[in-house]
Amino acid sequence: MQLFEQKLGVKFDYVVNRPWSELKDLVKTGERPVVMARHATDERKQYLNFTKAYMSFPVVIVGREKEAYVGSAHELSSRVVAGVKGFNATEYLRHNYPEVTILDVSSIHEGLRAVLTHRADAVVANLGSANYAIKRHGLDGLQIIGQLDINADLAIGVHKNDPILFSILQKALADVSPVQAQIIYDKWFQLRTVKALDQRQLLRLSFYALAVFSLLLLLILWSRYQQSKQQRYINQINEYSYATLIDLDSMTIQWASKSYARLVGCPIESLQGKSVIDLIGSAFSAERLALIESLLRSGQTWTGECEGIGCDGQPFWTLVTLTPHKDWRGRVTQVWATRIDITDKKRIEQLSIVDELTGLYNRRQFNLIVDQEVRRAQREHHTLCLATFDIDFFKLINDVYGHQQGDEALKALAKVLKAHFNRANDHVFRMGGEEFMLLTSCDCVDGFIAHLESLRQAVFDLQIPNELAPLKVMTLSIGACYWRDLNSMNVDTMYHHVDQCLYRAKAEGRNRLVMCKQTG
Numbered sequence: 001m002q003l004f005e006q007k008l009g010v011k012f013d014y015v016v017n018r019p020w021s022e023l024k025d026l027v028k029t030g031e032r033p034v035v036m037a038r039h040a041t042d043e044r045k046q047y048l049n050f051t052k053a054y055m056s057f058p059v060v061i062v063g064r065e066k067e068a069y070v071g072s073a074h075e076l077s078s079r080v081v082a083g084v085k086g087f088n089a090t091e092y093l094r095h096n097y098p099e100v101t102i103l104d105v106s107s108i109h110e111g112l113r114a115v116l117t118h119r120a121d122a123v124v125a126n127l128g129s130a131n132y133a134i135k136r137h138g139l140d141g142l143q144i145i146g147q148l149d150i151n152a153d154l155a156i157g158v159h160k161n162d163p164i165l166f167s168i169l170q171k172a173l174a175d176v177s178p179v180q181a182q183i184i185y186d187k188w189f190q191l192r193t194v195k196a197l198d199q200r201q202l203l204r205l206s207f208y209a210l211a212v213f214s215l216l217l218l219l220i221l222w223s224r225y226q227q228s229k230q231q232r233y234i235n236q237i238n239e240y241s242y243a244t245l246i247d248l249d250s251m252t253i254q255w256a257s258k259s260y261a262r263l264v265g266c267p268i269e270s271l272q273g274k275s276v277i278d279l280i281g282s283a284f285s286a287e288r289l290a291l292i293e294s295l296l297r298s299g300q301t302w303t304g305e306c307e308g309i310g311c312d313g314q315p316f317w318t319l320v321t322l323t324p325h326k327d328w329r330g331r332v333t334q335v336w337a338t339r340i341d342i343t344d345k346k347r348i349e350q351l352s353i354v355d356e357l358t359g360l361y362n363r364r365q366f367n368l369i370v371d372q373e374v375r376r377a378q379r380e381h382h383t384l385c386l387a388t389f390d391i392d393f394f395k396l397i398n399d400v401y402g403h404q405q406g407d408e409a410l411k412a413l414a415k416v417l418k419a420h421f422n423r424a425n426d427h428v429f430r431m432g433g434e435e436f437m438l439l440t441s442c443d444c445v446d447g448f449i450a451h452l453e454s455l456r457q458a459v460f461d462l463q464i465p466n467e468l469a470p471l472k473v474m475t476l477s478i479g480a481c482y483w484r485d486l487n488s489m490n491v492d493t494m495y496h497h498v499d500q501c502l503y504r505a506k507a508e509g510r511n512r513l514v515m516c517k518q519t520g
Helices: 004-007 020-028 086-097 108-116 127-136 163-174 176-188 199-205 211-240 256-264 286-297 343-353 363-380 393-402 405-420 443-460 491-507
Strands: 033-039 047-050 055-064 080-084 102-103 123-128 143-157 244-247 254-257 302-309 315-326 332-341 382-389 427-432 435-440 476-483 514-515
Touching: 004 163, 004 211, 033 047, 055 127, 080 086, 086 102, 086 123, 086 143, 102 108, 102 256, 108 123, 108 127, 108 143, 108 427, 123 143, 123 476, 127 143, 143 163, 163 332, 211 254, 211 256, 254 256, 256 315, 256 332, 286 302, 286 315, 286 332, 286 476, 315 343, 343 363, 363 382, 363 435, 363 491, 382 393, 382 405, 382 443, 382 491, 405 427, 405 435, 405 443, 443 476, 443 514, 476 491
Parallel strands: 080 102, 080 123, 476 514
Antiparallel strands: 033 143, 047 143, 055 123, 055 143, 244 254, 244 332, 302 315, 315 332, 382 435, 382 476, 427 435
16 A cells, blocks of 8 residues: 555555454445455445455464364364454355354454464464464464365455546556565565474374475475465466566567456467567667667666557557566576556547547647757757648638538548648647648758648648638638748747738738748
8 A cells, every 4th residue: 555655646544453343334335435455255345346356365274283183164063263253254164164153253363362262263364364463463372274265365445436546546556566566475474384284194194104205295395385376476466467578589478468468469379479579669669679678688677658569450558667587697588578558548648639620739739849849940950840721711611511511621621731741840730720730841942832832732622612712612821931040039939920921821812822031
């Protein structure tokens, strides 16, 4: 939760060390809309939405030291077993093993104390919580004596009245990198090894000459089991983060999570050995890739936004973190790539700078780009061209044919503008209504004039009806300026010049281009 506070820039108000029986009503009413580390039971799902589980623990049976190993819950018949009321483990035991006497307690700590004071023979809880409670309260004389055949899948529950908060926390959870998750896990759950061998088994094993060898083998197997379980946790986190393992020499994918396969729309088996170059956009040049590779080989991590191209050809955006992975010789040969899907964020950014009707940049983007281009032209001493376009008698199109036809006329003009000005240094904007703006550079003023005249004629050739206008079709008036030297110019002055030229084009009869008398 502290990590979420850093990522989201908020401060959470915590209620801690309170039994679930006291918190339940606060959560159900929405007074406390978020609850951590809860199993998604059917009863809780009635008022909570649950994120994906971020931790899973086996449900264990904790008893006093020297208690015999419990191989099955049936062996708890006629015994008193403590369980937190309302917890999944307690209800599972109550429902499936009615012969077991249940002692309802309000917390795991209370259940452990009941075992130590002989009010109960054992307590059921998930392994992580039981281990943590034993360490936190300094409880001695307890050990794990068995395990139920269920797991506690812990997730974040958010009240159903807060879907936006649920979405935020789901995305924040997905944003936790494997490295961060492992650090948190190691801090809180340094689980001690449990020896699930009862005295009867040890007595039987003592008859064999290889008892020591057998015990050693069991410990090795248990260690491997623990490592396998830890790897399952890491794999689960990798699923949350769209992870892949990349071979740095061949730039191919060695392993991919199922979630990443879904993100790129590829069968997971087809990703093995696939070049990562085929799955990224054109923004990553060979020079940029070489720079990133150099950083990774030096042991540094790289994070940045990346446009991806799915197997279906559809683009998507992710925030990628590349983490070097060293081999036994200390060489960086592989890279872990974890991702956050930011496609929606990039789409929102696009909506903020693009006119929805025409697909051209909007006035807000013009205000950002024009300052940059003027400073760049002044710094690099190159030309700058500015032109403003206005549809003649556009109001008549709306009045006679309706606003829908007017919108179609605007889109048709935008299409012509895109076709005529499609170089990297061409920027076309819809400033509002029927007014458009062009910002570009040209080698000579004559070429610029010829290109604008070609545009004006192309609009006339569309033959879009405007019956009440003098020429009976949609036409375009253009005011433009060409500057070779911008040292004495500023944006307001430039805009004033082209606006005056447009005014003259209108005054002189429309359907024409008027260039500034001064070209700088």
